[in-house]
Amino acid sequence: MKIAVVGTGYVGLVTGTCFAETGNQVTCVDIDVNKVTRLQKGDIPIYEPGLEVLFDRNIAEGRLTFTTDLKEGIKGAEVIFLALPTPPGEDGSADLKYILGVANDLGPILENYAVIIDKSTVPVGTAEKVSAAIRLNATVDFDVVSNPEFLREGVAVEDFMKPDRVVVGTTSEKAKKVMEKLYAPLVRQGNPVIFMDERSAEMTKYAANSFLALKITFMNEIANLCEKVGANVDDIRRGIGTDSRIGKRFLFAGIGYGGSCFPKDVQALAKTSDDYGYDFRTLKSVMAVNDDQKKRLLPLITEYFDGDLKGKTIAVWGLAFKPYTDDIREAPALENIKALLAAGANVTVYDPEAMDNVKGLLPDLTYCHTAYAALDDADALMIFTEWPQFRTPDFDKMAKLMKEKVIFDGRNLYELEVMRENQFTYYSIGRESVDSKVTA
Ligand SMILES: NC(=O)c1ccc[n+]([C@@H]2O[C@H](COP(=O)([O-])OP(=O)(O)OC[C@H]3O[C@@H](n4cnc5c(N)ncnc54)[C@H](O)[C@@H]3O)[C@@H](O)[C@H]2O)c1
Ligand SMILES: O=c1ccn([C@@H]2O[C@H](COP(=O)(O)OP(=O)(O)O[C@H]3O[C@H](CO)[C@@H](O)[C@H](O)[C@H]3O)[C@@H](O)[C@H]2O)c(=O)[nH]1
Known part of the structure; x- marks a missing residue:
């Protein structure tokens, strides 16, 4: 398949490289001229174990190319991934200016039917907004699909190639067929693709990250209590993690969660809740406890x-x-x-x-x-x-x-x-x- 990936950050590079590795023709687009120049020279700007080998091979074999020109990058593409930043805005909600900016640019330059895929973590309702922005100037048919990314930094290639699941949100039968074709190599290897509507897919991403942040935060509070009562949190982790209903992973107490995802995504889900008039109390506690935990030492x-x-x-x-x-x-x-x-x-x-x-x-x-x-x-x-x-x-x-x-x-x-x-x-x-x- 011919694939375009807009945004060559962490997610864009992993997505582009891995889809090239599974035999597709991938063009990655970024507005950052220096970054694209580096990438064109085969210089990968992030440290991610296992990525460089795939990156080098796919560039050498001509399946992975880079450009700053959006029109050139999407030419003939069946799918266009948006792997753009969604940083927190001033009020904590995800800032959609990058996504909607590219959506606006896409309308007039789309030349054939394409599935535009929100790979970025975006709030409920974004697929509809992206669709509306493209439709303003589009002269051809298209669909917008939500396909959130669940990879973890540091093990991103493995997470991408052997995902616990792929979530695809679409109500279009035409787009569903394209997505089935796109993920067929992963499905053949036993990785499940779960189809649902766009809003549910968007919520799934925030629910996953918030639940994991909650799990860690709960253990951090157990740890704080352990210090007071004279218990050992590592023993508690082993003691509860062996219960398959709880599971062993993401139970490590520590100095609080960080990174580019959990803090902003928990905050954004809390903001969505507020916007819809729902007081999501556990999420608010998670944020407050984590702020304190970071200063614990x-x-x-x-x-x-x-x-x-x-x-x-x-x-x-x-x-x-x-x-x-x-x-x-x-x-x-x-x-x-x-x-x-x-x-x-x-x-x-x-x-x-x-x-x-x-x-x-x-x-x-x-x-x-x-x-x-x-x-x-x-x-x-x-x-x-x-x-x-x-x-x-x-x-x-x-x-x-x-x-x-x-x-x-x-x-x-x-x-x-x-x-x-x-x-x-x-x-x-x-x-x-x-x-x-x-x-x-
Ligand atoms: N980093 C992760 O581990 C991870 C995992 C899952 C999901 N996500 C989500 O994926 C999204 C992207 O995250 P990231 O960490 O890859 O972001 P990033 O900030 O590392 O990279 C984004 C890239 O987009 C480029 N860009 C900005 N505007 C552009 C435009 N108009 N046209 C082309 N390129 C443009 C930037 O130059 C940058 O290279 C976010 O929504 C994030 O929440 C991230
Ligand atoms: O038991 C644990 C596990 C993690 N952490 C902390 O939690 C944070 C996040 O860790 P991790 O989830 O491994 O890293 P990310 O790369 O941020 O990945 C998360 O965020 C990504 C972006 O949305 C998602 O795609 C991934 O599924 C999700 O795990 C880090 O500060 C870790 O130190 C703990 O404190 N205890």
Whole structure:
């Protein structure tokens, strides 16, 4: 099939590359000239494991091309994906200016029947708005379909190629046939496609993200209570996750959820609820609890240093909002680092992928080439991202480098017993703290 993908961000690049890999002819369109020039040279601007190999192969074999010209990009395409940003507007609702802007542009340049696919996360009713915007100037027939994306950054290729499900919202039989053809290779491999109407598909995306954010937030509150009652949240996770009705995934307590999706999508669904006169109380609690959770370690580190962080050197491991990505959008690390700087601390950081993305935003940090270099003469270590390489460090080496053997861990990377054996003072989430100052 001939496919156009408008928007070469995270979703656009994964969508374009994966559909090229399944044998389609894909043209990706972006208004960002620098990005398109880079892409045309075969330089991929995001870090996503497994994507580069597919990207290189499909460019080399001529199935994947890039342009800044929308008209050229959509020429002859049977399907046109809109993978455009939907950032939060001032009132928390998803800002549709990119989507509707492209929809307006599409009307006069469509030359043949095409299915226009909302891949972006968009509020209920957007397919109708996109359709109306295109119809204003269109001279040919078209359909607008909602096909939300559920991929996770860091495992995006796998999520795309082996999705738990594909959701397609359309009430047009003609568009349904095109969508069945598009996803036939995935269906043949046993991945289900669930058809529904446009509004239900749009709601499904927000319901999925909000439910996952709720699940994490619930565990974060259980963790907070565990600290008070003397229970261990990791045991609770194992104890409830084995119940198949609850499920093992997305039960890891930590320093709050971040990223480019959960925060904005929970907020947007809450705004939709308000607009329709429904008071969605659980969603509002999720947002409030998560805001607090992100700051969970700050009072602990402040108290540890008797209320004064001025002149202390705090090492930070992890900047990305989660491992296997260089994405720092809504990353808990950033808010914490800003608070440390405001309190007068010096901050040394290490992240295997995300440092270049932070340098412009926070130039006053000391960026280190290795995790250990960040510990040199540090008064404490804070951990915000669970990169695998942080899980099994050389504790003796850490002890020699650090001024004080104290760790504030927002991701529960270490067993309490290991911390006791290594005589580290250790604060984590939802577990008792280890005070090696007293026991050493
Ligand atoms: N990032 C994820 O993991 C993820 C997963 C599922 C769904 N989503 C949703 O997918 C959508 C896109 O997310 P993203 O992370 O890929 O966005 P992004 O911000 O990384 O990329 C968007 C791209 O669109 C381009 N663009 C803007 N206006 C344009 C125009 N008029 N014409 C052509 N290109 C234009 C930008 O230059 C940019 O390259 C959002 O709605 C998001 O909520 C994201
Ligand atoms: O048990 C868990 C699981 C995740 N998180 C946090 O939750 C956030 C989001 O993680 P994850 O869902 O893995 O990352 P995203 O790439 O943001 O993916 C989410 O958002 C995407 C954009 O909408 C959707 O497509 C995905 O299905 C959805 O998982 C991160 O801050 C994680 O640290 C936890 O704190 N505990």
